[in-house]
Amino acid sequence: MPDPTVPDPKVYLEELTSRGPEMLDDLESLVSAESPSSDPAALRSCRDVLEEMGTRLLGRRPTVLPDSGGPDTGDGPATPGGLLWRLGPADRRPVLLVGHFDTVWPLGTLRRRPFTVQDSRALGPGVFDMKAGLVQGLHALARLRATTGADPAVAFLVTSDEEVGSPLGGPVVTEWARASRTALVLEGAAGDGALKHARKGWSFYDISVRGRAAHAGLDPLEGRNALVDLARVVVDLERLGSADGETTVTPTTASAGTTQNTVPEHARVMVDVRSPDSAAQEQLDAALRRLVADTARLPFEIGGGINRPPLEQAHAREPLRLARTACARLGLPWPGSARVGGVSDGNLCAATGTPTLDGLGAVGGGAHAEHEWADVTRLPERAALVGMMTALLDAEAPHPGV
Ligand SMILES: [Zn+2]
Known part of the structure; x- marks a missing residue:
């Protein structure tokens, strides 16, 4: 089994930067597939787009997670399950990358507010919370493999109901967080790209x-x-x-x-x-x-x-240290970190005791607001940050059989 390696930071960042236009195209496809949490048919269509995108970038199909109970339980149509890509050696504890593809925006928002790019800002429902984070995560992993020739041990988990309190996705997030070395959450960043080291x-x-x-x-x-x-x-x-x-x-x-x-x-x-x-x-x-x-x-x-439960600062200490190392290697300025009031599935990850860092997704703002935006010029560097962290975490892991 080849020892997975950490990519050359300069080459890795250049690779990702050269993919900027492709990342933007993928972001457009994903935002253009509306996905309100309460609309199973829309969620299913968006999941199809994401599944195709991830399969193209990661070179393998995901596991499609089970739907919710559905009509038999009297809850109306079933909420479609999320997607899980398990990459790298199966006998090694993975790094968990976690996100969601549902949004708070009702069907039809796109007609009023279609995907557009104005100056450096991508606009559209769910662009910052958190479709840009998903695109960054997928490209980060695709370029890791292209640069090093191997996949790190990763579980890339995308849920379908985070915005409504994760009744379906929550238990899966908890299960995978428990099985993982560290959880990196692809939710949008705090102000100016700051990582989120604690949530109430x-x-x-x-x-x-x-x-x-x-x-x-x-x-x-x-x-x-x-x-x-x-x-x-x-x-x-x-x-x-x-x-x-x-x-x-x-x-x-x-x-x-x-x-x-x-x-x-x-x-x-x-x-x-x-x-x-x-x-x-x-x-x-x-x-x-x-x-x-x-x-x-x-x-x-x-x-x-x-x-x-809260994501407490102690949970983020180790991954925050690693984020600093990753930024330094990549030559990126330190974005800082913040505590925020909002919750995410990062809270569920931290509750298992697994080290967790949140806010690794897009630089931007206006989550759940009309002016929601993501900075398209920073898609590559954020992808590089999460990819480099994943590689460093995997390289620190004990390697069975080596
Ligand atoms: Zn979110």
Whole structure:
């Protein structure tokens, strides 16, 4: 078995730079295949585009992961599973590259906001979150093989439902993170290309109260007002957050009642919670449940809970060091690193204890916003960074049989 090698940095970066136009074409194809998380047919078409692209670049077909339960489970049409390319020696712990191809943009956004390039910015739904990251990752691996003649041990995993909390992809991400040396997450970078060394944890709650309906004029005393009861809870929720904004508790959407003249039987609120570390996240979870139990006077239910634990800085320490080495070898300026409030599947990777670094995808901005953009001039260098890190990690690995 040949020992996989680390590419000559200069040659590798030049190779990728010469592929800039091809990367841009691939980005256009991927962005032009709209893929809202909630639309199985659209997801399937986008997955086909990605499968063809990856097969061309990596020289082999991926494993297509199983769909969700689908119509038999009463959940509507099945969400298509993600794609997994396993490259390099199967007996070596892989480096996990992880991303997703679903976006938050509804079908038809493309008509209004088609893929375009203005100056150095590529625009279009999902261009930054995170289709450019996928293109960079695929080209990084393709050029690694072309430059060194061998594939490092890699699992390239792309999921289909990250933007809706990864009900299908999450367990697969966890499984592969556990089996991998390090997880490199291809989500878009923080400001000016900064890597993401920590993310807050995310919990969400679906709190509902059940009262009794009655005519508001004829039998007001017969009713039990679920809205008034839930309102008490909502007001009290605010004090669970911390004054410094580190832990936030945000009631986001609410609904109650049926008609203007009926005492509402049902009331419901969704609550978004962000926490800086696991201890704070668990304390908050307990405190929120206690508060609802103490405050509500009518029967209540709490759905949801902790969705993604925090990606804590300690998880990113080793890969961050390696990113510095990779940047230095490639002659790239250090992009810096940041902690961000948003979550990704990187949180799930870190929760397994596997070293994890996020934000290795596109340089750009405006995730989930109309002005979303990715810097096309920096596609090659970001690909080089993630490819060089992968090669260095693989070279550090114990080589069975060598
Ligand atoms: Zn994303």
